[in-house]
Amino acid sequence: MSKAILTVDDSNSMRQMLAFILKGAGYQVVQASSSDEALSHAASRAFDMVLTDQNMPGGDGLALVCALRALPAYGDTPIIMLTTESSDEMKNKGRAAGATGWMVKPFDPNRLLEVVRKFVN
Amino acid sequence: MRTPSANYALPGTLGAIDALSEILSGVKRDVARSREVLNGAFGKIAARFAQVHAIAVAAEAREQGLSDEALRALRKVTDGLTIELQFEDSLSQLLDHVQGKVEAIGVALSETRTLVSAGQAGEGEPVGAALEVLARTVKSIQQAADAAVAERATACGSVELF
Numbered sequence: 380m381s382k383a384i385l386t387v388d389d390s391n392s393m394r395q396m397l398a399f400i401l402k403g404a405g406y407q408v409v410q411a412s413s414s415d416e417a418l419s420h421a422a423s424r425a426f427d428m429v430l431t432d433q434n435m436p437g438g439d440g441l442a443l444v445c446a447l448r449a450l451p452a453y454g455d456t457p458i459i460m461l462t463t464e465s466s467d468e469m470k471n472k473g474r475a476a477g478a479t480g481w482m483v484k485p486f487d488p489n490r491l492l493e494v495v496r497k498f499v500n
Numbered sequence: 501m502r503t504p505s506a507n508y509a510l511p512g513t514l515g516a517i518d519a520l521s522e523i524l525s526g527v528k529r530d531v532a533r534s535r536e537v538l539n540g541a542f543g544k545i546a547a548r549f550a551q552v553h554a555i556a557v558a559a560e561a562r563e564q565g566l567s568d569e570a571l572r573a574l575r576k577v578t579d580g581l582t583i584e585l586q587f588e589d590s591l592s593q594l595l596d597h598v599q600g601k602v603e604a605i606g607v608a609l610s611e612t613r614t615l616v617s618a619g620q621a622g623e624g625e626p627v628g629a630a631l632e633v634l635a636r637t638v639k640s641i642q643q644a645a646d647a648a649v650a651e652r653a654t655a656c657g658s659v660e661l662f
Contacts, residue, residue, distance in 0.1 A: 390588070390589045390592060391539075392542055392546065392585065392586070392588035392589050392592070393586065393589050395546050395550075396582055396585060396586060399549070399550065399553045399582065400582060403553060403556075403557045434593075463589075463590070463593065465658065470660060473662070474662045478662065479661065479662060480659065480660060480661040480662055481659070481660045481661075481662070482657075482658075482659045482660075483657060483658045483659070484586060484589065484590075484657075485583050485586035485587075485589075485590070485657060486583070486586070486657055487579075487583060487657045488578075488579050488582040488583070489579060490657060490659055494659060494661070497661075
């Protein structure tokens, strides 16, 4: 059974790009357009990895990381921030929140898949 | 002796504020229209991209009779497009910033208008308060603009694993 990845981004285009790449590589992809939607998906099933944007209306990515880490099933799940934010300050906040890594947009599809394979396979 | 309203109740002050508000409303409509155009264009491009991407995936699975060279060329195109199509996200964020600035200026104009109107009615001395509103708005817009610039300043695609 293919590994399942939850992608969280308020941008429809980013969700589509991620879906093309990840599905093309054989992963099962569930998309969420907000932090709340992501938490709802996360509560209903387990994912092998989460890729999340930072700046989203209604709840940012760092808060989502904290909320996911508070769920027993997501204590060790790789969570990668995928965002235009690139400052060290934000990265440190990501690390403190429990994120596994930080990837700056626009992302390179091959680099993204390398990261996904490193953690998921 | 100067009346309290003499400082600011110049002929046409309220008219000028109203005219600026009208212009701002036009900018808001332009931003909304730009967003519609962007979404429409991206939707069409994304649909084309999906077709090309599906061909590339099928070819890699050997469902299409493409040579290795053609396959590599196709993969290079789809990889490039995947990066380039992310322009929509950047542009959308820029439009969000423009919209935020326009809305902040709109609020400041509205507050200024209220203060000027009150002053013309002889209620209080609004010039200082109006300037304060404008200064606060400028500062807030500048801070937001600095943050937006910082977001786009770093080279794309860097990855850091913790």
